[in-house]
Amino acid sequence: MSNIVIRRAGLSASRPAVPGLVLVAGLAVLAAVPGVASEYWLSAVLTPFLILSLAGLGLNLLTGYAGQLSLGTAAFMAVGAYATYNFAVRVPGLSLLADLVLGGLTTAAIGTLFGLPSLRIKGFYLIAATLAAQFFIEWLLTKVNWFSNDDTSGVLSAPRLSIFGWSIATPVSRYQFVLGVVAVLFAVAASLVRSELGRRWMAVRDMDTAAAVIGIPIGRTKLLAFAVSSFVIGIAGALWAFAYLGTVEPHGFDLNLSFQVLFIIIIGGMGSISGNFYGAAFIVLLPIALSHAAGALAAIGVDVGQLQNLQKILFGVLIIVFLIKEPDGLARLVQIARQRLRNWPLRA
Amino acid sequence: MSFFLEVLVGGLLAGVMYSLVAIGFVLIYKASGVFNFAQGSLVLFGALTFVSLIERHLAAWLAFAATLAVLVLIAIAIERAVLRPLVNRTPIVLFMATLGLSFILEGAAQLLWGAQVHGLDLGIDDKPLQLGGVMISQFDMFAAATAGVLVIALSLMTNRTRLGLSLRAVADDPLAALAVGIRLPRIWAIVWSLAGFVSLVAGLLWGARLGVQFSLSLVVLKALPVLIIGGFSSIGGAIAGGLLVGASEKLAEVYAGALVGGGIENWFPYVLAVLFLLVRPAGLFGEPAVERV
Amino acid sequence: MTSLERPLPLPTEPLLSLDGISLSFGGVKAIVDISVDVHHGEICALIGPNGAGKSSLLNVINGVYRPQQGTVTFDGTGSRRMSSHDAARRGIARTFQNIALFRRMSVLDNVLTGRNLRRGSTWLEQTFRVGRASRDEAIQRRQAEVVIEALDLQRVRHSIVGTLSYGVQKRVELARALAAEPRLLLLDEPMAGMNADEKRAMAGFIVDANEQFGVTVVLIEHDIGVVMDLSDHIVVLDYGKKIADGIPAEVRVDPAVLAAYLGTRH
Numbered sequence: 044m045s046n047i048v049i050r051r052a053g054l055s056a057s058r059p060a061v062p063g064l065v066l067v068a069g070l071a072v073l074a075a076v077p078g079v080a081s082e083y084w085l086s087a088v089l090t091p092f093l094i095l096s097l098a099g100l101g102l103n104l105l106t107g108y109a110g111q112l113s114l115g116t117a118a119f120m121a122v123g124a125y126a127t128y129n130f131a132v133r134v135p136g137l138s139l140l141a142d143l144v145l146g147g148l149t150t151a152a153i154g155t156l157f158g159l160p161s162l163r164i165k166g167f168y169l170i171a172a173t174l175a176a177q178f179f180i181e182w183l184l185t186k187v188n189w190f191s192n193d194d195t196s197g198v199l200s201a202p203r204l205s206i207f208g209w210s211i212a213t214p215v216s217r218y219q220f221v222l223g224v225v226a227v228l229f230a231v232a233a234s235l236v237r238s239e240l241g242r243r244w245m246a247v248r249d250m251d252t253a254a255a256v257i258g259i260p261i262g263r264t265k266l267l268a269f270a271v272s273s274f275v276i277g278i279a280g281a282l283w284a285f286a287y288l289g290t291v292e293p294h295g296f297d298l299n300l301s302f303q304v305l306f307i308i309i310i311g312g313m314g315s316i317s318g319n320f321y322g323a324a325f326i327v328l329l330p331i332a333l334s335h336a337a338g339a340l341a342a343i344g345v346d347v348g349q350l351q352n353l354q355k356i357l358f359g360v361l362i363i364v365f366l367i368k369e370p371d372g373l374a375r376l377v378q379i380a381r382q383r384l385r386n387w388p389l390r391a
Numbered sequence: 392m393s394f395f396l397e398v399l400v401g402g403l404l405a406g407v408m409y410s411l412v413a414i415g416f417v418l419i420y421k422a423s424g425v426f427n428f429a430q431g432s433l434v435l436f437g438a439l440t441f442v443s444l445i446e447r448h449l450a451a452w453l454a455f456a457a458t459l460a461v462l463v464l465i466a467i468a469i470e471r472a473v474l475r476p477l478v479n480r481t482p483i484v485l486f487m488a489t490l491g492l493s494f495i496l497e498g499a500a501q502l503l504w505g506a507q508v509h510g511l512d513l514g515i516d517d518k519p520l521q522l523g524g525v526m527i528s529q530f531d532m533f534a535a536a537t538a539g540v541l542v543i544a545l546s547l548m549t550n551r552t553r554l555g556l557s558l559r560a561v562a563d564d565p566l567a568a569l570a571v572g573i574r575l576p577r578i579w580a581i582v583w584s585l586a587g588f589v590s591l592v593a594g595l596l597w598g599a600r601l602g603v604q605f606s607l608s609l610v611v612l613k614a615l616p617v618l619i620i621g622g623f624s625s626i627g628g629a630i631a632g633g634l635l636v637g638a639s640e641k642l643a644e645v646y647a648g649a650l651v652g653g654g655i656e657n658w659f660p661y662v663l664a665v666l667f668l669l670v671r672p673a674g675l676f677g678e679p680a681v682e683r684v
Numbered sequence: 685m686t687s688l689e690r691p692l693p694l695p696t697e698p699l700l701s702l703d704g705i706s707l708s709f710g711g712v713k714a715i716v717d718i719s720v721d722v723h724h725g726e727i728c729a730l731i732g733p734n735g736a737g738k739s740s741l742l743n744v745i746n747g748v749y750r751p752q753q754g755t756v757t758f759d760g761t762g763s764r765r766m767s768s769h770d771a772a773r774r775g776i777a778r779t780f781q782n783i784a785l786f787r788r789m790s791v792l793d794n795v796l797t798g799r800n801l802r803r804g805s806t807w808l809e810q811t812f813r814v815g816r817a818s819r820d821e822a823i824q825r826r827q828a829e830v831v832i833e834a835l836d837l838q839r840v841r842h843s844i845v846g847t848l849s850y851g852v853q854k855r856v857e858l859a860r861a862l863a864a865e866p867r868l869l870l871l872d873e874p875m876a877g878m879n880a881d882e883k884r885a886m887a888g889f890i891v892d893a894n895e896q897f898g899v900t901v902v903l904i905e906h907d908i909g910v911v912m913d914l915s916d917h918i919v920v921l922d923y924g925k926k927i928a929d930g931i932p933a934e935v936r937v938d939p940a941v942l943a944a945y946l947g948t949r950h
Contacts, residue, residue: 112483164668167426167482171619171668174612175661182654231811238810239803246786246797253784256746257864258772258801267807298609302490309487314788355498362491366484367476 073222077215086214086287092327093218093225094282099307099319100232101275106305107313108236109268110248111161115173116276116304118180121296123150123277124284125190128291131202132192139206143224146281147274153180154273161265165251177298184293191291199291201284217286224282228275233316235271244268245314306358310365312372321373330354397526398645399638404531406637407538408600411593412610413617413629414541415586420623421562422582423474424482428489430590431611432496437462437587438594439500442509458591465496466583470576511598534596541589542626558582562624616664636660697760699724699900700745700868705754707740707924714740715751716924722868722917727894727901729911732921733944738904739781741921742870745902746771746778759867773801775867779857779874781904787846791837791856794845795828798863802827828863834896835859835889851882855889862893869893871903875910883907887914912936920944 076089102116127146130137137145160172184190191199204211204220211220235241243264246254255261284291303326311322333350369375412434419427437458444454473488519526549555560568561578569575597610613636621632640656648655698721707715715737722728730738743749745756750765758766758774766774777798786794804820832841835855840848845856854874861869874890875883887910893899905911911918911932918935920928922944928935935941 110483112486160665160669164665164672167486168619168668168672170486171615171661171664174615175658175665178658178661182657186652186654234813235807235811238807239800239805240807240810242789242793242797243800245789245793249786249788250784253780253786254797256748256768256772256778256784257798257860258769259797260769305487305490349502352498352502355494356502359491359494359496359498362494363473363488366480366488366491367473370480370484 070226074219077218082214085218088327088331090214090218090221091283091287092323093221094279094287095304095307095323095326096319097225097228097282098276098279098304099311099322100229100316101272101279102304103308103311103313103315103319104232104236104244104275105268105272107308107315107318108241108248109244109265109272110251111158111265111268112167112170113173113272114170114298114301114305115157115176115180117296117298117300118177119150119154119273119276120280120283120300121180121184121293122153122273123147123280124291124296125184126150126277127281127285128199128202129190129192139204139211143278143281147278150277150280151270151274154269154276155266158266158269158273161269162262174298177301181293181297201289201291204285211286221282221286224278228278229316232275236316240264240267248314306362308372309362310372312374313370315372315374317377318372318374321377325373329357333357398641400527401531402638402641403634404528404535404637405641406634407531407535407630408593408596408633409613409617409637410630410633411534411538411541411589411596413614413621413633414545414626415589415593416614416618417623417626417629418545418582418586418589420618422558423579425474425485425489426482426615426618426623427492427586428486429469429492429496430586430614431609432493432500433462433465433587434590434594434597434611436465436496436500437591438511438598439504439509441591441595442511442598443504445511446509455591459588462587462591463580463584466587467580470579470583474579475576509598511595530600537592537596538630541592542630545585545626554581613660616660619664620667636663639663695724698722698757699759700902701757701762702741702745703755703757703762705741705744705751705756707737707744707749707751713924715744718754718921718924718926720919720926720929722900722902724900725894725898726916727890727903727914728917728919729915730902730904730919730921731906731908731911732927735923736921737924738921739872742778742872742902742904745868746776746870772864775865776870777861777864777866777868778870779854779861779872781872781876783850783853783857785845785853785857785860788844790842790844791848791859792828792832792841794856795831795859795863796824798831798860799824799827801864827865831859831863834862834892836885851878851886854878854886858886858889858893862897862899865897866899869899869901871901871905873904873906875905875907883910890914 073089073093077085080089098116098120101119102113105111105113123146126149127142130142130145131139134142157172157176161169164172204217206220209216211217236244243254243259246257246259247261247264247268251261254264280296284295288295307319307322307326309322310325311320312318330350333354337350365372412430415430415433416427419425419430440461441454441458444457445451449457469492473492474485477485477488519528520532521527549558557568557573557578558581560571560573561575565575568578601610617629617632617636619632620635621628621630640659643659644653644656700720700722702718702720705715705718706713718737718741720728730741732738740749744751744765745758747766747768747770755762755764756766757763758771758776761774786797789797802824804823805816809815809817810821832838835858837852837855837859840852845853848856854876858871858874861871871890875886878886890901890903891914894901903915905914915932918928918930918932919926920935920938920941927940927944928938930938
């Protein structure tokens with residue numbers, strides 16, 4: 044922590060953490076993408092990238108801002124997917140957006156329930172509660188047929204998507220739909236963490252005994268963190284199933300996915316909004332980079348079939364390197380780079 | 392009644408195996424304050440290495456020694472490359488580092504030895520014994536005996552030797568230990584090597600039971616509820632916790648599982664741990680954390 | 685004239701009244717039958733050798749510890765114990781011996797957390813920038829700035845607290861406490877670890893808080909010189925018991941106090 048550069052906290056400045064211009068530019072670029080990108084890129088890379096960023100955002104609110112470690116992200120994504128599915132299939136009058144919001148709200152309720160132990164259990168032990176959530180929910184969704192609308196195959200196909208007559212059936216329209224939802228939720232979240240609630244979360248994260256003494260209602264603050272985070276994660280789960288996988292099944296939402304989202308926020312930066320994009324980009328692009336490098340790797344004798352394992356090792360190494368060298372993740376590295384760039388003309 | 396006893400005893404004996412794994416965690420936690428998530432992968436790595444060496448026709452004792460040496464080297468590397476740089480960070484950060492470690496170990500294990508399931512034969516006949524009208528697996532008894540021997544050896548070592556005294560000093564207050572001249576890195580390396588040894592034994596036993604495969608690390612994850620219930624810092628607690636989890640899990644699976652189609656084992660220990668934490672946030676045997684303001 | 689300046693004539697009832705407080709941990713008696721009155725607007729110092737029970741007494745006052753016996757009467761309302769949340773709500777703020785700041789947040793954000801009970805809008809309103817949110821935000825920032833300027837922290841207002849020096853951190857903690865516009869300020873060794881210059885500055889800030897912001901102060905401090913200069917009222921503890929209670933001139937010459945400090949062990 045011997046950084047002599049005075050770090051801008053971002054939160055207290057009255058201008059946004061990511062300058063508006065960059066954000067608008069980023070959105071413009073993302074919106075323009077369908078014009079240039081192939082269908083493969085849209086459905087296999089960019090759409091999952093956006094959805095994973097959203098899942099990362101949800102987890103970041105809970106773990107990065109409020110300091111409550113969770114390994115149950117995938118289970119909550121599953122809840123969102125199944126809830127949205129049930130609303131879509133059982134209540135025919137509702138629009139897709141309403142289904143999504145209701146799915147998110149259901150996940151928020153479940154998330155708050157599994158967050159109750161955090162009122163009594165602190166810090167590291169809390170992972171027991173979220174692991175319980177992960178395994179229990181996975182089991183429940185497999186065993187209880189009502190959730191799957193009594194479909195016995197175990198794998199549900201996602202219903203046709205459409206809003207107000209716009210049929211979301213092509214990779215381009217799916218991408219645009221996801222982009223819209225993600226943009227809205229990110230904007231709201233960016234505003235939320237600058238509100239008093241965001242500050243309370245960070246106070247609870249940094250020292251909850253002191254927070255209690257200055258009057259912050261710890262219980263309510265923690266439960267709100269679970270609720271808001273689960274809302275976002277639930278919607279991410281619904282999008283994951285409907286707009287990416289095309290199917291809804293419990294085993295796609297296992298502990299490994301929870302780990303992946305945790306890695307997104309570690310690498311991207313905990314306690315950051317833009318970091319979720321960086322982390323998700325990493326997770327999505329690294330396997331692709333590796334498989335493109337497969338040719339080169341084969342030349343030095345590495346079996347291509349081992350790519351999965353290499354990837355695993357690489358992820359592990361990166362986690363450790365980031366934790367040691369830059370605990371605030373890629374977001375912080377980007378911030379430092381921008382500052383250097385700003386100072387650069389002035390350095391004689 | 393005897394059916395109940397059989398299930399109970401079977402559960403208890405399975406619990407002993409959980410305890411073995413948990414003891415590895417406790418050793419490391421006591422010395423470096425870290426919940427080493429990578430323990431599971433260490434177990435897997437150890438078991439896989441041993442089995443692969445055996446399959447390449449190495450003598451059993453040689454394979455064991457070689458595997459142990461490799462595990463010790465890994466332990467020292469972990470201490471130097473991961474733990475030391477992270478020495479002042481919060482428990483959550485340390486936990487996440489061990490998470491990263493587990494990925495490295497798993498990837499490496501499968502990279503080196505392949506992903507198929509390997510059978511492991513320890514030469515123990517699994518003929519069931521009849522003891523007072525209850526059927527008990529011979530294998531389970533062997534595992535229980537091994538665990539007992541290990542625990543006794545460990546207790547003797549920590550309480551009767553100078554090394555053990557140093558270990559306890561480091562667990563209590565690393566800074567004070569430094570001040571009296573105890574060499575921390577050496578102690579940590581020893582502890583991690585011990586943990587590696589215990590992991591290897593646990594890995595071999597579990598491997599013989601389930602086959603040496605990837606899902607071994609999921610089994611090891613169950614050590615977390617064991618530790619939560621028994622407390623992180625005592626070997627006795629690990630045993631008690633293991634027995635409790637093993638027995639209750641089996642009983643729940645057999646009796647309640649019949650009603651809901653099974654699979655309860657997957658989540659029951661975790662829910663049990665959460666319930667325990669709500670009542671006793673420091674575990675059965677753990678020491679409550681005192682926060683000074 | 686901001687809302688933080690001192691209001692009108694002081695009432696004669698004590699602001700804070702401790703009656704027969706006894707506190708033990710297991711078998712250890714930390715506090716034995718202590719009764720103290722602290723009047724509005726005074727600076728009251730708690731002194732005594734280490735382990736005398738001073739921090740514990742502070743913890744009893746703002747609800748962190750619950751005494752086995754005795755009542756704490758604050759601003760007319762008595763109880764065995766208030767929760768720390770209640771204490772904060774009713775106007776008691778404090779600093780801690782080991783600095784309980786939010787290390788990963790900036791100075792400004794830390795000070796703003798001190799104002800969390802004075803918010804005029806909900807988080808939903810703030811997120812969507814509707815209703816009272818913008819006006820409330822402006823008010824909060826203005827009040828935070830008043831305190832930041834009073835404590836000379838303008839230059840580090842955006843720095844992350846964890847990167848600041850010890851002395852500055854102690855000032856930030858004081859700022860956070862003052863930002864809550866408290867009636868009663870509890871300071872646990874506010875000058876520990878400071879050199880003479882820093883102590884003088886800190887003493888100045890405490891006097892400012894007392895005179896300009898009208899805050900009653902109870903502080904624990906080891907530097908007797910500072911204590912004699914700063915306080916209106918001194919309470920001396922030893923082994924959990926009160927051995928002296930009066931104005932500085934009296935306490936300075938009290939034989940029991942001299943014995944405790946000069947080490948005639950009993």
